[in-house]
Amino acid sequence: MKKVKIIICIAIPLLVLTLPLEAIPLDGITIIEQRVIAIFLLAALCWVLEPIPIYATSLVIIFLELLLLSNKGLIFLRSDDALFGTTIPYKDIMHTFASPIIILFLGGFFLAMAATKYRLDQNLARVLLSPFGTTPRYVLLGIMLITAVFSMFMSNTATTAMMLSILTPVLALFKGDEKGKIAFVMAIPVAANIGGIGTPIGTPPNAVAFKYLTGTDAISFGEWMMFAVPYVCVLLLIGWIVLLFIFPIKADRIKLDIKGSFLRNTKAYIVYGTFVLTIVLWLTDFLHGMNSYIVAMLPVAIFSLTGIINKNDLRNISWDVLWLVSGGIALGLALDNSGLASRIITSIPFESFSPVLIAFAASFIAALMANFMSHTATANLLLPLIAVVGSTVPSLKEIGGTQMVVLVTTFACSMGMALPISTPPNALAFGTGFFGTGDMAKPGVLIAVIGLLLSYLLVFILNVTGFFA
């Protein structure tokens, strides 16, 4: 099976690569663009079929781009011919490893790691959960809110792992046939996926989107949160109701026992302080002028120099996630710089489509893909193309342009949560063994559909209030 996948992943791009230019139905296509198509196909196939880990695909993309597209690639693969097209500077491709987006994410990782190491996450969970009492309905809401808040700053997977470890011992006490158990376990991946939308660093698709919102389309960290957080809150509430509706809770009491107390030593205080300071700086860029990328270096610097994050912790950083994003950025770079993206988009008569239909289609495809493959990979593949659509289709301008279409697509990337394979949080929840695939699909599909509709409402409001202008 794996062999077949590998053969498909190699054969199809190779076929495209060896086709004569004339065979490709795009007017004026260059050899470079042809190679980009091959690389894009390779990436898409590898990310969908996953014959190799998804981050490895990213590295392959970057390597192939350097080899086939860069100005310092293999000499006999280059040419000055007009048909050849323009090469991409190798530095630009390599820069994707340290792109500001990556640094933003690194800052997020540092914050999350320090918070976990100094047990800020667990202690916050304990304090934040207490107002929700012991009535299972409200405890469920509390758990969802906390999970969402944490996943805005920590990875969705780490948040899910932490919350499940708190929850499973309590759930084991539930009676065997109690459906409410499923509500609790499902609440966590749902809330983690939704919560990730809340900030640019909440989940990698957001970061990828951030990358394509440049120039006049740029959105600051604070602005993102300004519309994303209310969206998250509303969707969480709906998710809560949906879960309660599908899995009514019979138990009349639930008591979560989270042990511990806030650490009180110098390093712990530094962690608390830095955490608050970083977030405040992210939200107030209009006051101090530092953009979110630069602010992201603050926790990196402080935690490194105080030894709060040491060499050993550096090894625990999810480099694979960072490289996955890098590969996506590199892919976008190639699509953009080679001119292929605009060539494809202009060759499709988007003008004749209704702009609303374009937005619907983009987000629907994104949500569908995200259910079967990595959210980040989905964003990597779709967003470069969508961004070009946004900027080249004039009719879109009226309903929000690039920002609108990128946002609905990005939000849709986080709506892939109907299957255990959709996201690592789903897989973790499924791993508890409390329910079957069907129990996950029902709320997953329902909440995703509502989420999509809600995102249309959001961009509509944003458009009406003049945010996109």
Added chain:
Amino acid sequence: MNFSRQSSRHEAIITKYFSDPEREIQLKAGEVLLEQYEINNKLFYVAEGKICGYLPDKHLQEPVFEALDSSFVGVYSFFSEDRKSYSKVVAEEDSVIRYFDDNPFDLPPADTEELLTFLFNVVVGELRSRQHFAGNMAYERQATLQKLIQTEKLATLGQMAAGLAHELNNAIGSLSGNLRQLEEDISKDLVEGEHQQLADLFTKGLQEGQQLSSLDVRKARSKWEKTYALDKATIKKLTKSGIDPDEIAGDTVKALKAASLWNLGYLLHDMKTAATHATHVIQSVKSMGIANQSWSKEVKVNNTIEDALAIIRSLTKQVTLQRQLENELPDITACSGELVQVWINLVKNAVESLINNKVSRPTVQISTTQTADQIVIAIEDNGPGVPGELREKIFQPSFTTKVDGLSFGLGLGLTIVKRIISEHEGDITLFSEPGKTRFTVYLPKNV
């Protein structure tokens, strides 16, 4: 063969053939009826007393058969070819024997048949009872043999214990002797050469040891750390000594000296304690000793309890041990080593049942009291108790309620306890309910 069914016929035959006063032998206890291999033409009926058969040529002490009244002797030789008696037949008690020595075939045919039928029954009955007797003998012999092996083992263990005790006592004797000498020498040197206050610190360490608990030491340490810039080891020693930092008045050199002197004294103190402890354990093992099984009229029950507790100290650590020993107990006549074994067994049982059942706040209470003529020792635990159906069996051999095979190795169970106490003409009772199990031992006072 059921004789009782035919008892009236049986009696009739006895009366007919075995009642001739002419053919009656009176035997005193010990007199011989038949020598081994003697030719015998008679069939003997034991009317009264008890007859036994021996095999002198095999030098066996035990009889090979016993014949009580109303049974027959000489059956084998009477009916055999060579008519030789295979055993020596002796009267165990004063006995009256009647015999029959006619040839049965000389009788009238009806009588012959009657007699032969009867004798056939007798022969078969005889065979059965001898078989039974032989089986019993074999069983008893095996049991005796096992007892013997056990005793031999214990004796070997006892000898080993005695040997070990001797060797260890010598070694410890030399250690504690030298320790005493060292103590004196150092004290003398100090008093001559040093400041009195420092010499006192050495004595303090030597006599009192460490009075503070590890928690107290940690709490008190910060005061020393604030006052003196000394290394951690010295600070720890100074804190453990229990002296007040102000007494040294900020003098670092003096503090260093104080630390090392107190520590020196303290080390010697610890060594002395260890030596004393070792000596005590050895004494206790010896007194329990299988090595020391002698009886004495001046046994102090409380001492035997203390000895037992010293031996199993590491076991009883896991529970709270409460002693309520009456001081004014009179001495009793007992074998102290065996009593120590009794206490070890009972306390060990209690502790093990508490630990195995994971009882919270496990407690064992040992108390001694006296009545007018008895000393009463009670060993009580707060374990789950002995279930009713087991209470009867608990003193029987090979009965155990232990969950795992954990064994301390010295005791041999409640059976031994029971045996030892009956040897002391005492008694043991068990009271048990959930949360309270009490063994009470009653030992008679000297008359």
Added chain:
Amino acid sequence: MDNLYIICVDDQQEVLNALEQDLSLFDEKMNVEVCDSAGEALELMDEIDQQGDFVALIISDQVMPEMTGTTFLAAVRKDSRFHDTRKMLLTGQATHQDTIQAINTGGIVQYVEKPWQKDILLANVKTLLSHFVMTKGLDYQEFIDLLDQEVIYQWLRNRT
């Protein structure tokens, strides 16, 4: 400089003192603390953790009142704060059962019999400390003279 603690637990003071004496060389750069009960040790560990310091090694006796060594170590093992803490059982009287339990539930990595020999004890302590320092990613150079070089080499060989 990171603050590392070695905690010794035994109910007999003379044993604790002897241990403290033998381990005194570690006191220069680390901290050797003695506790006469498992309960006290747990409290102390809590305190150490609150200060942001590390419990690197626990050396515990088996036979103690209130809580046996195995129970104590099992409690420590369940505590995520002390996942990397190394554990050593030092005892003169542990049955076969106790030992199996100590390994399976207490997660001990070293078993030393009483009476111990100083050099063997020190070597074992150094090995365990080295593993702790390397697992935690602390600066091993600070403690290099108190660690087992072999273990350090092994760890460093696998790094870039």
